[in-house]
Amino acid sequence: MADKNSKAMVDGLRAVELNYRTIREISSGQTAFIQSKTMLNSPNLGVLSPDKYRDVAEMTNQADQLFKLELIQALEANTTFYEREIGFSWISVYLPVRLLREKRTTKFISDYAARYQVPTSRICFELSSKLLMETDEQVPTSIQSMRNLGFHFMLTDFGGSSCPLMRLSDYPVDFVMLSPEVANYIGRGERSDNAVKSIISFVNDIGSEPIADGVCSSHQAEMLYTFECTYCAGNLSGKYMTERFVRKRTEN
Numbered sequence: 001m002a003d004k005n006s007k008a009m010v011d012g013l014r015a016v017e018l019n020y021r022t023i024r025e026i027s028s029g030q031t032a033f034i035q036s037k038t039m040l041n042s043p044n045l046g047v048l049s050p051d052k053y054r055d056v057a058e059m060t061n062q063a064d065q066l067f068k069l070e071l072i073q074a075l076e077a078n079t080t081f082y083e084r085e086i087g088f089s090w091i092s093v094y095l096p097v098r099l100l101r102e103k104r105t106t107k108f109i110s111d112y113a114a115r116y117q118v119p120t121s122r123i124c125f126e127l128s129s130k131l132l133m134e135t136d137e138q139v140p141t142s143i144q145s146m147r148n149l150g151f152h153f154m155l156t157d158f159g160g161s162s163c164p165l166m167r168l169s170d171y172p173v174d175f176v177m178l179s180p181e182v183a184n185y186i187g188r189g190e191r192s193d194n195a196v197k198s199i200i201s202f203v204n205d206i207g208s209e210p211i212a213d214g215v216c217s218s219h220q221a222e223m224l225y226t227f228e229c230t231y232c233a234g235n236l237s238g239k240y241m242t243e244r245f246v247r248k249r250t251e252n
Contacts, residue, residue: 015041016069018077019240020091023211023233026225033124033211034081034091035233037240038070054128063096070094071109074123075116077243086248090152095125097134100142110149120150124175129157132167144172154211159199169206176203180214183234186223197227204228 016038023033057063074093081088099105113120125146131139132155143153153173157163160179168176182199185192203210212224215234224232 016066016073017041017242018070018073018093019242020077020246021233021240022088022238023231024237026221026230026232031086031088032231034077034086034088034246035126036070036074036077036092036094038066038094058096058098064099067094067096067099071112072116075112075118077246078118078122079116080243081246084247086246090122090124092124092126092154095127097127097130097139100134100139101136103138103142106142106145106149109146109151121152124152124154127153127155127173129155129160129163131155131171131173132164140171147172147174155208156213158203165199165202168203168208173208175211176208177211177213177233178203178229180234183212183214183216183220183224183232186220193223196224200224200227200229 017040018036018038020034020036022031023035024030025032054063057066070093074091078091081091110120113123147153152175154175154177155168155171155173156177157179158168158176159165159182161181163179178199182196185196187193200210209231210229211231211233212220212229213233215221215224215232215236217236221232221236
């Protein structure tokens with residue numbers, strides 16, 4: 001079933017390799033979701049993280065080819081983690097916003113999910129904050145169409161200093177991952193805590209689920225929970241790791 005292109009190798013390593021970290025439910029500490037991050041293994045430049053190649057790739061069709069490889073690996077990982085009896089609702093995979101401008105994207109993704117026999121509800125498409133700058137009317141339409149098929153969407157890096165908050169109401173995403181900047185404001189004082197609480201309330205009020213990123217301490221997690229944020233990611237929940245190291249928490 002595996003696509004041979006997903007196995008492209010560089011110096012014995014996958015050219016495109018997803019790493020994974022857990023997003024945990026604050027109240028129970030259990031794994032709720034799994035977030036992926038793409039690493040590129042380059043023969044000349046070594047291992048490249050997303051911030052080193054995304055902007056350049058998305059100026060060309062390279063982003064489309066990269067997404068296909070990422071999608072295939074996420075679908076394969078779904079099956080692998082299920083076989084390891086790891087409990088999670090979905091695995092995220094990065095989706096370039098530009099692909100949402102094309103009507104064909106919905107069918108392309110649905111066909112791959114069916115081919116790999118992975119329920120649509122077990123995939124969440126991760127969107128960068130560039131979504132909030134979009135003006136193409138097809139983008140929110142594509143998101144809603146794919147949500148109707150069972151797929152999930154998560155906007156990342158929300159609430160940072162350069163993020164236009166009000167535009168979020170234009171896009172029907174299921175989950176909103178807050179910028180690590182937000183968690184860093186917890187505990188600085190009453191005004192800072194109220195600002196964090198307001199951002200979380202805004203996300204909840206428009207019908208999305210907030211996920212706090214950059215959470216390093218149990219105190220931050222406890223405060224977030226009192227602010228009605230159910231999920232968190234960051235050092236407290238676990239760092240990114242390669243697929244072979246992802247196990248049930250009791251096996252770690």
